[in-house]
Amino acid sequence: MDYEHYRKYTKKDFLKYLPDIVLPQIRARVIEEIVKDDTIIGKVVGINLKKMNFLDDIQCQVYIDGIKSIMGEETRIYIEGLENLPKELIIGIEKASGLKFCSGNNLRILNLSLLLEEVYKNLGRDINNTDTLIICNDGDTIMRVIENLRNDIKFFTVYGIEDDIKEEFYEKVFINTGISIFQPHNMRRIIRNYGTILNFCNKIDLEVFAFRNHSVIIDFSYEKPLKNLSNKKKDIIYIQDINFKVEIISNWIDQYVDPELFQTIDIGYPIFEQVCINNHYYYIDEYINKSIIKKGRI
Secondary structure (H helix, E strand, C coil), rough: CCCHHHHHHHHHHHHHHCCHCCCCEEEEEEEEEEEEEEEEEEEEEEEEECCCCCCHHHHHHHHHHHHHCCCCCCCCEECCCCCCHHHHHHHHHHHHCCCEEEEEEEHHHHHHHHHHHHHHHHHCCHHHHHHEEEECHHHHHHHHHHHHCCCCCCCEEECEEEEHHHHHHHHHHHHHHHCCCEECCCHHHHHHHHEEEEEEECCCCCCCHHHHHCCCCEEECCCCCCCCHHHHHHEEEEEEEEEECCCCCCCCCEEEEEEHHHHHHHHCCCCCCCECCCHHHHHHHHHHHHHHHHHCCC
């Protein structure tokens, strides 16, 4: 639980009048048990009542010690605001506690086919009437994306693989999937050919990637470098994440959770429920049919 939520929970009844200054920085405790089908599948805990400076080694260690003090038989961990934590802290928690942070990227990739199908269905377009560009510098991610989309999309361009391993990698993709990847030599000249963009890179030169109007952009990168495009180009569809519906008993976990939390508690069938656009979640048909078509931008 994030410290602000934990502090609000702690300062209830007569304690709400207690000045924050007298609260301890660390007070590790179990808030509730997470239940599904009468089975305890996890717990919600509070660690710090005040903001921590995670760039300070001593404070990081105190925080990690707090986690360890209330550990049971858990094997996975999720922290509110995970995306804002230093990677060094995440690595430190895993090493010191044996707990693992779950990546939701596999769930995102598994849902790409359905996600694109729903987007193009609601737009009234055929996805194969536009070219698809994958921006990614990780070969395993590219391979998984193509394997999951090869029945829906027949033509891919990949940008981001290092020049010295390109030929070998493209041959591997062809052997594994039967898909021959187009190799661009001057992306700046052909970028407007692409109407579907799947991004997994944290750093992008936006001068090179001057996407055309009415593009569909799925940005599953960590830092979301394309996020501001949705403000500059009002007629693109920009999706930065997806969420999943969970059926559990909890006063603290919402009905809809992000891929990392869904993977951590490991329940339910992994079909996405909503899409995240400009930090707000919508059902696809709700967003496209009401927010865009109504305004006459598509």
